[in-house]
Structure formats: structure tokens, C-alpha cells
Amino acid sequence: MKYDIKTLTLEEKLSLLVGGGNMHTSDANAKLPVVYVADGPLGLRSHQNYPNRPRIVNMATGIENPFVEPTAMPALHVLCNSWDPELVARNASSIADDCIDNGVDVLLAPGVNIKRSPLCGRNFEYFSEDPYLAGTMAKAYIEGVQGTGLGTSLKHFCANNSEYDRNAISSEIDERTLREIYLAPFEIALQAKPTTVMCSYNLINGVYASENGYLLSEILRGEFGFDGLIVSDWGATHNAVRAAQATLDLTMPYAPEHIEALRAGYENGELTEAQIDERAGKVLGLIEKTKIERRATTTKPERHDIAVKAAKESIVLLKNEENILPLTGGKLLVAGLFGKLPPYGGGGSSKVPTSYQPAPLTELLSARLGERAELSYALAHDYGALGSSTQYATKVYQKAYGADVTLLCVGTNPQLEFEGGDREHLRLPQVYEDMILRTAKATENLVVIVYAGSAIDMSAWIDKVKAVVFVGFAGEGGNEALADILTGAACPCGKLSETFPLCLEDAPTGTKRGGNGFVDRYTEGVFVGYRWYDETEKEVLFPFGHGLSYAKFEYSDLTVTKTGVAEYEVSYTVKNLSAVDGKEISQVYVRDVFAAVSRPKKELKGYSKDLIKAGESKRITVKLDYRSFAYYSTALKKWHVENGEFEILVGASSQDLPLKAKILIDDAPDQYSKPY
Ligand code: GLC
Numbered sequence: 233m234k235y236d237i238k239t240l241t242l243e244e245k246l247s248l249l250v251g252g253g254n255m256h257t258s259d260a261n262a263k264l265p266v267v268y269v270a271d272g273p274l275g276l277r278s279h280q281n282y283p284n285r286p287r288i289v290n291m292a293t294g295i296e297n298p299f300v301e302p303t304a305m306p307a308l309h310v311l312c313n314s315w316d317p318e319l320v321a322r323n324a325s326s327i328a329d330d331c332i333d334n335g336v337d338v339l340l341a342p343g344v345n346i347k348r349s350p351l352c353g354r355n356f357e358y359f360s361e362d363p364y365l366a367g368t369m370a371k372a373y374i375e376g377v378q379g380t381g382l383g384t385s386l387k388h389f390c391a392n393n394s395e396y397d398r399n400a401i402s403s404e405i406d407e408r409t410l411r412e413i414y415l416a417p418f419e420i421a422l423q424a425k426p427t428t429v430m431c432s433y434n435l436i437n438g439v440y441a442s443e444n445g446y447l448l449s450e451i452l453r454g455e456f457g458f459d460g461l462i463v464s465d466w467g468a469t470h471n472a473v474r475a476a477q478a479t480l481d482l483t484m485p486y487a488p489e490h491i492e493a494l495r496a497g498y499e500n501g502e503l504t505e506a507q508i509d510e511r512a513g514k515v516l517g518l519i520e521k522t523k524i525e526r527r528a529t530t531t532k533p534e535r536h537d538i539a540v541k542a543a544k545e546s547i548v549l550l551k552n553e554e555n556i557l558p559l560t561g562g563k564l565l566v567a568g569l570f571g572k573l574p575p576y577g578g579g580g581s582s583k584v585p586t587s588y589q590p591a592p593l594t595e596l597l598s599a600r601l602g603e604r605a606e607l608s609y610a611l612a613h614d615y616g617a618l619g620s621s622t623q624y625a626t627k628v629y630q631k632a633y634g635a636d637v638t639l640l641c642v643g644t645n646p647q648l649e650f651e652g653g654d655r656e657h658l659r660l661p662q663v664y665e666d667m668i669l670r671t672a673k674a675t676e677n678l679v680v681i682v683y684a685g686s687a688i689d690m691s692a693w694i695d696k697v698k699a700v701v702f703v704g705f706a707g708e709g710g711n712e713a714l715a716d717i718l719t720g721a722a723c724p725c726g727k728l729s730e731t732f733p734l735c736l737e738d739a740p741t742g743t744k745r746g747g748n749g750f751v752d753r754y755t756e757g758v759f760v761g762y763r764w765y766d767e768t769e770k771e772v773l774f775p776f777g778h779g780l781s782y783a784k785f786e787y788s789d790l791t792v793t794k795t796g797v798a799e800y801e802v803s804y805t806v807k808n809l810s811a812v813d814g815k816e817i818s819q820v821y822v823r824d825v826f827a828a829v830s831r832p833k834k835e836l837k838g839y840s841k842d843l844i845k846a847g848e849s850k851r852i853t854v855k856l857d858y859r860s861f862a863y864y865s866t867a868l869k870k871w872h873v874e875n876g877e878f879e880i881l882v883g884a885s886s887q888d889l890p891l892k893a894k895i896l897i898d899d900a901p902d903q904y905s906k907p908y
Contacts, residue, residue, distance in 0.1 A: 273341035275584035276302035282335030300333035310704035312729035317372035324376030329528035338383035356685025361761025367420025374424035383427030392432035396746030402435035411864035445478035473497035481514040540709030549724035558720030561604025568641030580651025596715035643683030658689035672696035725815035727779030763832035777885035783814025790891035873900040
């Protein structure tokens with residue numbers, strides 16, 4: 233339905249530029265329907281039953297179901313480890329169904345901020361350290377949600393890469409780095425035409441995101457062509473007039489002082505009625521786009537199954553010495569709180585209020601291994617009882633000595649990885665490190681299962697264990713998915729979407745949390761994530777794109793075919809040498825060999841996830857275009873491909889690239905003299 237702004241008074245239009253409450257828009261004196269928004273990227277956060285929810289009658293009881301409990305889906309960092317856009321889209325549409333069942337119109341997701349520091353408390357809510365992977369995942373997520381008719385909010389625009397003092401820190405970034413690393417994922421995700429973009433809390437180069445006309449108007453609207461609504465993060469507007477002048481449309485949440493400021497801005501001539509109309513027009517557009525008929529297409533059980541499948545495709549087998557996994561049976565000990573109550577996500581606005589509890593991992597394993605296995609459990613350490621860790625750990629020690637394989641469930645939790653704060657180090661909590669080291673003295677058949685929201689420094693214990701499985705914050709279906717992987721009912725196929733460094737000091741931001749005072753200088757430039765470790769030639773614990781399988785894949789026959797100016801088709805064959813069907817994530821990186829600017833040694837520009845049956849081969853083709861070879865030229869103020877030699881690298885991870893082709897690009901436009 234279309235709404236005519238001419239039917240609104242000035243006061244009613246001003247009211248539209250500020251929320252009507254905490255999680256909904258203004259009704260302009262009851263002249264307009266209200267748009268209800270809710271978090272978040274891991275599932276519907278809200279407890280509240282929105283008044284406009286469809287009247288769903290519970291067929292069993294005949295009564296209206298006041299609230300459909302949401303499904304806790306895997307966190308975005310886990311979903312990204314699937315490297316599967318279709319899976320991400322299906323996961324997102326399942327969250328949308330929870331929203332539809334509860335009367336929500338816009339899901340405040342996805343977050344697409346780049347993982348610059350492994351300490352960032354919200355890394356679990358974001359996809360990757362790589363802009364191409366993050367952008368393509370966010371695009372899929374938006375398509376999944378908006379395919380149901382629900383709205384989205386691509387966030388947090390932009391360069392909100394740490395939580396420490398997020399309301400007061402200015403991300404100080406040079407133009408090329410801003411474009412190539414921190415804006416690029418938004419640029420890619422905008423191809424899905426998100427309903428809204430949410431501006432971030434921080435300043436960028438000295439101006440708050442909420443009033444940064446260069447970023448909001450010139451780049452987001454002008455260059456990137458975004459024509460939807462720009463909403464502030466909650467409380468991120470500091471000056472409503474300057475925000476409106478920068479083309480921010482909606483300040484959230486409701487605060488009367490913002491309406492008063494806008495009214496004063498109009499009265500003193502800082503804001504014209506035309507500007508107010510333009511901003512209010514975007515809110516009318518949001519109402520028109522989202523106040524439509526929608527019906528969920530999945531049931532609650534189906535949403536849980538989607539959560540399990542998403543986790544199964546995303547869990548990463550990091551280490552598997554002597555093929556201790558998959559488990560075949562015998563005396564198995566499961567130890568650790570997370571073997572019963574795994575963390576679904578991190579802390580903050582993304583938390584999903586679900587009461588679902590998985591069966592204990594011992595039961596899940598027993599159901600899959602049957603008579604072949606004898607399962608036992610030891611609590612090991614209960615976060616709530618720090619003082620008891622010694623006593624519990626001793627039990628684990630004794631039980632592990634008598635077991636054939638011990639599975640230690642360790643990690644962090646929403647009290648350690650949360651919105652509004654950054655971690656202080658990358659290691660596991662001391663009680664867990666101690667438990668691993670102590671148990672390693674009692675058994676050599678040790679499997680460590682890690683539930684965490686970002687990279688973990690495992691240097692203290694990695695050499696003392698045979699296998700490591702990174703579950704991450706995998707939602708309510710995580711342990712069911714894990715049981716399938718541990719027993720071989722599913723073949724692990726996840727790969728890391730962020731580097732695990734050997735230690736925090738090696739990371740681009742080192743031990744720094746937040747800025748130096750109010751300024752956080754991005755001195756590493758474009759060298760973030762694997763780009764950094766390549767440039768500084770630092771070894772890492774597990775590289776970007778790493779993940780093992782029970783299958784074994786071989787890469788061969790790379791061909792690169794030119795299809796246009798700086799456009800190529802890259803084809804290669806992947807063969808499954810094993811007797812196990814498996815999925816392989818193959819990755820395509822590009823290297824500009826003699827660039828006239830400093831460029832990363834390689835950059836991810838394509839990937840493919842393919843099921844390859846035992847003994848079979850698959851021919852895979854990935855397309856590269858102009859942007860695959862270009863860097864952002866601040867001299868030319870545009871993306872630019874320099875003619876010259878490039879290398880195309882293909883393989884299983886950023887540090888396992890067996891195939892390489894050299895190409896010469898000699899027909900790209902706008903060429904300039906070069907020093908060689
Ligand atoms: C929070 C978060 C944002 C969330 C919003 C609404 O502070 O930064 O991601 O969507 O407020 O809860």
C-alpha cells in the first residue's frame with residue numbers, strides 16, 4: 233500500500249524520523265501502521281509478542297499461541313565456516329519464519345564488519361576477516377530473509393571492528409583501506425538490496441557514523457546506489473539535525489529530545505521541509521515494503537533441523553592425528569560442561585531466548601555408536617563453581633586414564649565474548665587449559681572440542697592432543713551436529729573464515745584493545761587477517777580457509793580462460809581419493825605480481841563448495857571479473873586494474889594452494905606509466 237506524505241502534518245513527519253518506541257516506528261498520530269523490528273543474526277531475540285502478529289491458533293489446544301519460541305541458529309562466524317551461500321540463505325529464511333510467526337517486520341541482521349582484531353567481542357556475530365567472503369555471505373543472508381518478505385538491516389556501517397569503548401572511538405582509516413577492506417563487504421552485500429542499513433556507534437576519521445555525510449550520502453547512497461532506509465544503531469545518534477543532513481533517516485530508539493532537536497532545526501532553518509520530507513519518505517517506503525502479508529513456510533521442528541544441518545556443514549575439524557576421528561567405539565569419556573550445555577551464541581543483543589536443550593553428548597554419541605561404545609561423563613569444571621575446578625579436574629584425570637578416547641569440551645561463553653566488550657586474551661580460561669594439560673598426562677588419546685566465538689590461542693596444549701574440533705557458537709543444534717561428525721555419520725566439511733594466530737601478539741592489532749585514547753589508527757592498512765600474516769611472513773596456528781575432512785582431495789588440471797577485459801574463467805579438477813563421500817571447499821586467490829602500490833600477497837576472489845563422492849572427480853569453474861584483479865586507486869579515485877602479470881592460485885586453504893597459473897593482463901583501460 234502506498235502512503236502519501238502530503239497527508240501528514242509537519243509534526244507527524246518529524247515524529248517519523250525517530251522511533252515510536254524501543255523496537256518499532258512511529259504511527260504518526262495513528263495515521264500509519266507501525267513497523268516492528270527485532271534482533272538478530274543468530275535468531276529472533278525478542279520475548280515480546282508483537283501486537284500485529286498473525287493470529288496463529290495452536291491446533292492441539294485451540295488457543296492462540298501467544299509467542300512462538302525462536303530457534304537458536306548457529307552464530308554467523310560458524311555459518312561462514314560452511315562457505316555455502318545457499319545454506320546461509322536457508323538458515324536466514326528460517327530465522328525470518330520465527331520473526332513472521334511473532335509479528336516482526338524487520339530482522340536487524342546481518343552484521344558484516346570485518347574481523348580486524350581476534351579480540352573483538354562481537355566477532356561471533358560477524359562473518360570473516362576477508363571482505364569477499366564476508367560480503368558474499370551477507371548477500372546470501374539478506375536474500376534468504378527478504379525472500380520471505382521480511383526486511384533486513386545490514387550492519388554496522390561502518391568500521392565498527394572492536395567493542396571496547398565503541399561509542400567514543402574514531403576508526404582512523406586511509407581511503408584505500410576503507411574501500412578495499414571495510415566498505416567492500418557492504419558493497420557486495422548491497423547487491424541483495426537490503427531494506428535498511430544500520431549505521432555504527434563509532435566515529436570514522438573523526439565524524440560519527442550517524443552524521444557522516446561522506447559515508448552515508450556520498451558513498452552509501454551516491455556511489456553504492458543504496459535507496460533504502462538508513463537507521464541508527466540504538467543510541468548512536470548524537471545530533472539528530474546533523475544526522476538528518478547526512479541523510480540518516482531513522483534514529484532509534486524513541487527519545488523526545490531528538491524530536492525536539494529536529495523541530496528546532498526546522499524552525500531555525502538548519503533543516504528544510506524538503507529535507508524532512510525526504511527522510512520521512514524513506515520511513516514511508518519502509519512501511520510500504522514491510523507491512524505486507526507474510527506466512528512462515530517452515531514449522532518449528534523444521535527450523536531446528538535447519539539449525540542442526542547448518543552446524544553440521546560448518547563445524548571445522550582442525551586437527552586429526554592418527555585419524556583418531558571418527559570414533560569407532562570402546563570406552564569413551566566426555567568431559568566438560570559444554571558436553572551437556574553448550575553455549576549457543578555470545579552475549580548481547582544477538583542472544584536468542586530459547587528453552588531448547590540438547591540431549592547430553594554422551595547420549596547423542598551412544599545413539600550413534602550403539603553397543604560398540606561405553607560412554608561416561610565427567611563435569612570437569614562448572615563455570616559457576618570456579619573454586620571446584622581442581623576437584624572436578626581430578627575426576628577427569630582418573631576417568632581419562634581408563635578410557636580409550638577422551639573428549640574434552642572446552643571454550644568460552646557469553647560472559648567472555650559479548651557485545652560491548654572485547655576479550656583480553658585469546659587463550660581458553662585457565663581452568664580449561666589446566667584440565668587439558670592435566671588430562672594429557674593421563675591419556676594420549678585426547679580430543680579437544682572448542683566452543684568459542686572467535687580465534688583461540690591453543691599454543692599451550694595443541695601438541696599434547698590428537699584432535700581438535702572447532703564447533704564455535706553453533707546454536708541449539710550444535711551438539712547434535714557434532715555427534716554426527718564425531719561418529720562419522722557426517723563428514724566434516726567446514727573451513728575457517730578467520731585465521732587462528734599462534735599468539736595474540738602476532739595479530740595485526742597485537743594486544744591493543746580499542747584505540748590510543750579516542751583514536752584507533754588502522755596502521756596495518758589493507759593487511760588484515762591472512763593478508764597480514766602473509767605480508768609479515770608470520771606462521772599461524774591454523775590458516776584462513778583451513779579445515780580437514782575424513783575424505784582426501786587432490787587438485788589438478790588448472791586452466792584459466794580469458795572471457796573479456798580482466799575477466800577469466802578458472803577451471804580445475806578436484807578428485808576424492810578416499811572411500812568416503814565428502815564436501816570440499818576449494819578456494820581461488822589472486823596475486824598482482826608487480827603492482828605499483830603495496831598489495832597483499834594474495835586475496836580470496838572465488839570459492840566453491842562441492843559434494844564429491846568417494847573415488848569421483850569434479851570439474852569446477854569459478855569466474856573472475858574486473859574487481860577480482862583491481863585495487864582502489866586513491867590517485868584515480870576508482871577501482872583500477874594495472875596491466876601486468878597476475879597469478880591465480882587454487883587449493884584447499886590460504887596456505888595449501890597446489891595449483892598456480894600465471895596470466896598477463898594487457899588490455900585493461902586507463903593505464904599509466906610504470907617504474908619498470
Ligand atoms: C545494539 C546493537 C545492534 C542491535 C541494536 C538493537 O546496540 O549494536 O546490533 O541491532 O542495538 O538491539
